[in-house]
Amino acid sequence: MTFLRFILLSALFLPAAVSATxxxxxxxxxxxxxxxxxxxxxxxxxxxxxxxxxxxxxxxxxxxxxxxxxxxxxxxxxxxxxxxxxxxxxxxxxxxxxxxxxxxxxxxxxxxxxxxxxxxxxxxxxxxxxxxxxxxxxxxxxxxxxxxxxxxxxxxxxxxxxxxxxxxxxxxSNLTVINEKVTQLQSFTSSVQQQLSYDAELQLTTLVQDIADAVAQSQLVQASTAVNELIRVLELDDGVLYPDVWRSSDDVINVRGRLLSISRTLRYSLRIH
Known part of the structure; x- marks a missing residue:
């Protein structure tokens, strides 16, 4: 029996590796x-x-x-x-x-x-x-x-x-990431605005448009200011104007939570640009 064949046959009888998970x-x-x-x-x-x-x-x-x-x-x-x-x-x-x-x-x-x-x-x-x-x-x-x-x-x-x-x-590139996050923010806003009251919808769409306009014009300092304002509004709301519940049945949209998540990660990308 060759040495290589011995190794191959021996491997067949090696114990299975014990999972470390x-x-x-x-x-x-x-x-x-x-x-x-x-x-x-x-x-x-x-x-x-x-x-x-x-x-x-x-x-x-x-x-x-x-x-x-x-x-x-x-x-x-x-x-x-x-x-x-x-x-x-x-x-x-x-x-x-x-x-x-x-x-x-x-x-x-x-x-x-x-x-x-x-x-x-x-x-x-x-x-x-x-x-x-x-x-x-x-x-x-x-x-x-x-x-x-x-x-x-x-x-x-x-x-x-x-x-x-x-x-x-x-x-x-960080600018690509920033633009993608702005697009996510706009898309999600568009998908939920019909669930909001007139005042909440107007407030949200205005703030999101301010962010998008500033980024489109490469005015990233102004964009950061607008993002901070959106985060401030959402944090103060506490679910009054913007629904903020998610449950495991996944049958309702956590509007405030999703908006805060996108806004906070956008703020991070603007800060490191």
Whole structure:
């Protein structure tokens, strides 16, 4: 028996590799928050947390967090990237995180869900292209980043709904990202304005148009001022003019939460431009 054949035959009888995946999820109902300590391999681990202004039914029976290592060419990700050439999974951190509230149970939250991901697997450097992206259902992934920082890599974002989260390397120009986020803001505003009162619709469309006009004219300081004003209005509203509830049955639109999420990540992109 040749040495090579011996190696090949021996490999058939090697024990299967033991999975290193562990996910320890802790719920803090008093603080309306949940944190997951996730170990996917000896080389890949992370902390993932979500905080809510207010949440109902935040229990292990109603709300699960899953994570997995995936292929860099996984079609679940690649087919939903904003740009298949300029956005990609980092080879050291090909992680898909899925937040899955049970649609048959009573989980709900109001306002935004504030998300933080921390990992020692990646390392922060000034000007890093690493960003936090989110996709709801089978929709395309969208940048929701509101902060990036050291330790070794920490990123924050916010959202008004759930499903999948990934960290991506985003090599698009920042101006391209800004324009895309403005388009998202305009598109979402257009889709929900009929649900609003006349006063709320007028206020929202005026503020969003101010942002779009400033960006179109490359007046980014003015755009930042307009975005801050929109965020201020939405934060003060507290669900009075703009509906702000999301529930696991996914039958209502969290208007205020979604608007805040898009506005905050747009503010981040304007700040780093």
């Amino acid at each position: 562990t996910i320890d999820v802790k719920f803090n109902q008093a603080a309306h928050s949940v944190k997951a300590e996730i170990n996917l391999s000896p080389a890949v681990s992370l902390d993932f947390s979500i905080g809510f202004g207010n949440a109902v039914g935040l229990t292990p029976q109603n709300f699960t967090i899953n994570a997995e290592l995936i292929s860099l060419t996984d079609p679940r990700i690649v087919n939903r990237l904003p740009d298949s050439l300029l956005t990609s999974l980092p080879s050291a951190f090909p992680v898909l995180i899925s937040v899955e509230p049970d649609p048959a149970r009573g989980f709900a939250f109001s306002g935004t869900a504030d998300i933080e991901l921390y990992t020692k697997t990646l390392h922060y450097t000034e000007g890093t292209p690493l960003r936090l992206f989110h996709a709801h259902g089978n929709e395309s992934f969208q940048d929701i980043t509101t902060m990036t920082g050291a330790g070794s890599y920490r990123v924050r974002g916010s959202g008004g709904q759930f499903s999948d989260f990934v960290v991506l390397v985003d090599l698009r």
